[in-house]
Amino acid sequence: MAKPMIQAVDVVKSFGDVKALNGVSLSVPEGSIHGLLGHNGAGKTTLVHILSTLLEPTGGTARVCGYDVTAEAEEVRRCIGLTGQFASVDEQLNGRENLALVARLLGASRRQALARANELLELFELTDAATRPVLQYSGGMRRRLDIAASLVGGPRVIFLDEPTTGLDPNARIGVWETIERLAKDGTSVLLTTQYLEEADRLCEQITVLSAGSVVADGNPAELKAEVGERLVTVTLATRSDMEAAVRALEAAGIRATPQESGTALSAPVAAAADLAVVVRILSDAHTEIAELAFSEPTLDDVYLKLTHEPTRTPVPA
Amino acid sequence: MTVIDAEATPRPTTRPTLSVSEEWGGSNLLTQTLALTGRSVRPYLQPGVLIVTFIEPLVMLLMFGGVLRALGDTVAPQGSDLSYIAGLAPAIMIITSVAAGAQAGNGLINDLRNDVITRFHTMPISRFSVLLARSLADAARSLYQLIAVAVLAALIFGFNPPGGILGVVGSILLSLFVGWSMSWIFIALAAVLRNGDVLRMITTLCTFPLLFASNAFVSPESMPVWLRVVAEANPISYANDAMRSMVAGQASLTELLTTVGVSCVLVAVCAPIANRSFKVL
Ligand SMILES: Nc1ncnc2c1ncn2[C@@H]1O[C@H](COP(=O)(O)OP(=O)(O)OP(=O)(O)O)[C@@H](O)[C@H]1O
Ligand SMILES: [Mg+2]
Numbered sequence: 001m002a003k004p005m006i007q008a009v010d011v012v013k014s015f016g017d018v019k020a021l022n023g024v025s026l027s028v029p030e031g032s033i034h035g036l037l038g039h040n041g042a043g044k045t046t047l048v049h050i051l052s053t054l055l056e057p058t059g060g061t062a063r064v065c066g067y068d069v070t071a072e073a074e075e076v077r078r079c080i081g082l083t084g085q086f087a088s089v090d091e092q093l094n095g096r097e098n099l100a101l102v103a104r105l106l107g108a109s110r111r112q113a114l115a116r117a118n119e120l121l122e123l124f125e126l127t128d129a130a131t132r133p134v135l136q137y138s139g140g141m142r143r144r145l146d147i148a149a150s151l152v153g154g155p156r157v158i159f160l161d162e163p164t165t166g167l168d169p170n171a172r173i174g175v176w177e178t179i180e181r182l183a184k185d186g187t188s189v190l191l192t193t194q195y196l197e198e199a200d201r202l203c204e205q206i207t208v209l210s211a212g213s214v215v216a217d218g219n220p221a222e223l224k225a226e227v228g229e230r231l232v233t234v235t236l237a238t239r240s241d242m243e244a245a246v247r248a249l250e251a252a253g254i255r256a257t258p259q260e261s262g263t264a265l266s267a268p269v270a271a272a273a274d275l276a277v278v279v280r281i282l283s284d285a286h287t288e289i290a291e292l293a294f295s296e297p298t299l300d301d302v303y304l305k306l307t308h309e310p311t312r313t314p315v316p317a
Numbered sequence: 318m319t320v321i322d323a324e325a326t327p328r329p330t331t332r333p334t335l336s337v338s339e340e341w342g343g344s345n346l347l348t349q350t351l352a353l354t355g356r357s358v359r360p361y362l363q364p365g366v367l368i369v370t371f372i373e374p375l376v377m378l379l380m381f382g383g384v385l386r387a388l389g390d391t392v393a394p395q396g397s398d399l400s401y402i403a404g405l406a407p408a409i410m411i412i413t414s415v416a417a418g419a420q421a422g423n424g425l426i427n428d429l430r431n432d433v434i435t436r437f438h439t440m441p442i443s444r445f446s447v448l449l450a451r452s453l454a455d456a457a458r459s460l461y462q463l464i465a466v467a468v469l470a471a472l473i474f475g476f477n478p479p480g481g482i483l484g485v486v487g488s489i490l491l492s493l494f495v496g497w498s499m500s501w502i503f504i505a506l507a508a509v510l511r512n513g514d515v516l517r518m519i520t521t522l523c524t525f526p527l528l529f530a531s532n533a534f535v536s537p538e539s540m541p542v543w544l545r546v547v548a549e550a551n552p553i554s555y556a557n558d559a560m561r562s563m564v565a566g567q568a569s570l571t572e573l574l575t576t577v578g579v580s581c582v583l584v585a586v587c588a589p590i591a592n593r594s595f596k597v598l
Contacts, residue, residue, distance in 0.1 A: 089436075
């Protein structure tokens with residue numbers, strides 16, 4: 001396994017009485033995309049802020065690019081880029097000036113800065129808006145400029161805090177492609193998101209936070225297998241067959257649940273191959289099948305299950 | 318992304334060279350400060366803002382000129398043959414630059430609010446350069462206003478003092494320096510308080526006594542004792558004395574050194590406090 005570019009060990013963060021992080025650990029290898037999921041107030045942004053040297057942890061250790069985020073913050077800053085939850089670009093400057101300013105601050109000459117700015121404007125399809133003040137940008141354009149600004153220095157590690165919130169579906173796909181390309185070029189990405197579809201598509205590993213603690217950790221497939229269920233949904237041709245169908249399945253040890261419609265029932269199965277078993281049992285019981293559907297578990301199932309555990313401390317609205 | 322076509326021609330890569338910043342090798346404090354000052358003065362360069370900034374000194378000149386004349390000719394220092402306007406202009410200059418300096422605190426609060434500073438704090442640059450740039454941006458605005466005071470005073474009131482152009486330029490520079498040093502009080506307050514409402518109240522609360530409990534408009538001899546003590550310790554009084562002497566063509570090295578010294582102490586105390594308290598979160 002590649003060496004970890006981001007490593008958090010038992011990170012704790014308290015704001016006075018509020019314990020935002022309660023011993024969080026995670027590890028992200030080089031060139032990998034790691035997802036951070038959790039409800040509002042779970043502590044995602046706080047963790048990102050600690051890893052990007054904006055906040056000091058109350059306890060535990062965190063290393064980024066091999067450097068300690070508190071003791072070697074300067075070295076960490078040399079290798080990271082942050083796109084925060086709220087766009088941090090200068091509204092008075094235009095798009096190109098924003099990017100060139102970041103490049104200048106990183107030591108680029110005027111010419112290099114301009115070249116890099118143009119390159120990124122192109123990449124994020126902002127060339128047409130390059131000379132307009134950011135004040136006049138739409139939310140999605142700002143977001144893209146913000147991501148571009150965090151890529152100016154070609155960071156080896158990038159933190160993206162809800163990078164696609166507020167983007168239209170096309171723009172979202174555009175950002176996804178960029179993130180995938182980043183990882184392919186060797187950048188390690190830590191991404192927080194509320195969109196499970198996004199985490200499913202992009203992330204190799206996912207950490208689910210709830211009220212400051214890790215409640216699950218693994219790749220999307222593992223998480224689904226661990227928590228979610230594969231379901232077969234059978235719609236019966238005759239409503240009156242329902243009782244017989246349920247009885248037949250339960251006799252075979254399959255827990256069937258009639259749905260509210262009264263004509264369909266669903267039953268958990270181990271694999272797609274078990275569909276045949278269900279069909280055979282039902283035909284043996286002389287019930288006619290109108291429709292048959294099979295569904296894989298989704299990250300939504302995982303997420304809802306994990307973050308709605310009864311043990312979870314309620315989060316004030 | 319106005320139109321995204323999955324099949325579009327391949328776009329440039331995210332990392333044209335491996336870690337560009339390593340190749341660039343970082344920037345020094347001077348580059349950082351200049352780049353950030355350029356950013357901070359930008360809002361002041363809008364045409365509307367430039368006009369209002371220019372009118373401010375004009376209003377002060379007309380208002381204080383009129384009001385103080387009505388109060389009697391208390392402005393010119395005793396025994397000097399300075400014209401009325403030559404006595405008034407330095408006072409207007411110093412209040413202009415102190416007011417501009419007081420503005421620096423608000424500027425910092427605004428920056429903190431719109432999250433730009435967050436990005437700077439994740440970058441390998443000196444955090445102090447961000448504060449220094451803030452103070453310099455407001456000094457630049459102050460310089461523009463000070464020149465406006467001199468030009469308007471000359472055009473409207475025939476300001477043509479015995480100290481000549483050298484005396485006027487000297488006054489402008491001294492005033493600029495004092496205003497800049499005072500801006501550190503407000504930058505430090507902003508960094509510590511991080512709250513725009515409280516800061517504005519404190520700023521108003523500080524600037525009025527600072528301006529009026531001085532010898533800028535009224536000679537301290539005519540003040541109650543407690544006020545006279547304040548006025549005589551006030552850096553603005555030192556600056557005003559030194560500037561009046563320069564304008565009168567009788568520049569005094571002692572006055573100059575005292576003023577510059579007091580300002581330096583102010584920066585030496587406030588800048589480290591500001592730097593230490595300056596956090597984004
Ligand atoms: N500066 C602060 N002072 C006090 N409490 C804070 C501070 N910052 C965050 N918190 C608290 O820490 C907890 C975690 O907040 P955080 O912003 O990390 O959540 P999040 O997972 O990013 O939520 P969201 O999905 O809404 O962005 C919340 O209860 C929040 O109120
Ligand atoms: Mg957040």
